[in-house]
Amino acid sequence: MKTATTLLLSAALCLSLGACARMAPTSQAEACASGLNQGFSELDDAKAKGFGGTVSLVKAASLLSAAKVQQQFEKYPNCIDKVQRARKYIRMAEQGL
Structure with a gap:
């Protein structure tokens, strides 16, 4: 009986930790997608x-494109x-x- 209870508690702990581990990337994924849209x-x-030719916007466009690639690789x-x-x-x- 004690072994079954320990096994059940261990399984519940693993499931709850797994759920927590999946929550962080989801919120990061949402932050990434939202940031890309903005x-x-x-x-x-x-x-x-009329700021289209500035060096800063070229850098920004490059960074946003690179961020999109990072999103696709789930980074x-x-x-x-x-x-x-x-x-x-x-x-x-x-x-x-």
Whole structure:
């Protein structure tokens, strides 16, 4: 009886830890996708305002494209980092830096 209880508790613990492990990547995946959508939208807006030829926007476009590749390979922390850096370059372009 004691062995069955221990086995049952061990199985429950493994399942709960597995569920927790899957939660973090999902939220990172959502952050990556959301950031990409915002980044590409901001990039399009900046180009529409006439900032299309700036070096900062070229860097931002490259970073967003690289972030998209990271998303496809499920490297979400790398995707999020590249999106944040790209959005910084977009802000710099809009400020004329």
